[in-house]
Amino acid sequence: MPVPATDLITAFRARGMKITPQRQLLCSLIEEAHDHPTVETLHLRAMQKMPTISLKTVYTTLTELAEFGLIRLVPLGTGSLRVDPDPTPHAHLVCRDCGSIIDQPLEPNLAPAPAQAEDLGFIVEERDVIYRGRCAACAKKSAAQISEEGDVGGHA
Ligand SMILES: [Zn+2]
Ligand SMILES: [Zn+2]
Structure with a gap:
C-alpha cells in the first residue's frame, strides 16, 4: 500500500529535516502517483503548482524518501526511473x-x-x-x- 502524504512529511520531521513547501508539494504528488510516473513527469506535475521547483530538488526529495524506505524508485528499462508510491x-x-x-x-x-x-x-x-x-x-x-x-x- 502507498504511504499517505502525511506520513511522508512526518518522516522528514522525525529526522529533523525541514518541511519545505517543495517537500510538502512533492509528498502530496507522490501519494497520487498511482501511474508510476518518471521523475521528469513528476517534476512537470510539480511545476504546474510551483513553477520554480527544480528537477534537482525533485530528485533529491525522491532519493531521500526512497532511502527512508517509504517509496521506491524503480528502473523499469523504459529510459528513466519510475516513482512508485508503494514501497512494499x-x-x-x-x-x-x-x-x-x-x-x-x-x-x-x-x-x-x-x-x-x-x-x-x-x-x-x-x-x-x-x-x-x-x-x-x-x-x-x-x-x-x-x-x-x-x-x-x-x-x-
Ligand atoms: Zn500497452
Ligand atoms: Zn509498482
Whole structure:
C-alpha cells in the first residue's frame, strides 16, 4: 500500500529535516502517483503548482524518501526511473508497446533470493521482478494488425 502524504512529511520531521513547501508539494504528488510516473513527469506535475521547483530538488526529495524506505524508485528499462508510491514488494508488468505499468502481487512462496546467493555470501537487499510483454489493449491492436496483413494477400 502507498504511504499517505502525511506520513511522508512526518518522516522528514522525525529526522529533523525541514518541511519545505517543495517537500510538502512533492509528498502530496507522490501519494497520487498511482501511474508510476518518471521523475521528469513528476517534476512537470510539480511545476504546474510551483513553477520554480527544480528537477534537482525533485530528485533529491525522491532519493531521500526512497532511502527512508517509504517509496521506491524503480528502473523499469523504459529510459528513466519510475516513482512508485508503494514501497512494499510487488512485481511489475511492463508493456513494451505503450510503456504502461501494472502492479502485481508477488508470489508469496517465491524465495527472496536464490539459495546460491547465500552460498556466495551475497547479501540481497532488494529484488525487482519485471515481466515484459504487451498489455491487453496493445496485444489486441497487434493481433488486429497481423490479421489485416494476412487479408492483403500473404507474405513473400
Ligand atoms: Zn500497452
Ligand atoms: Zn509498482
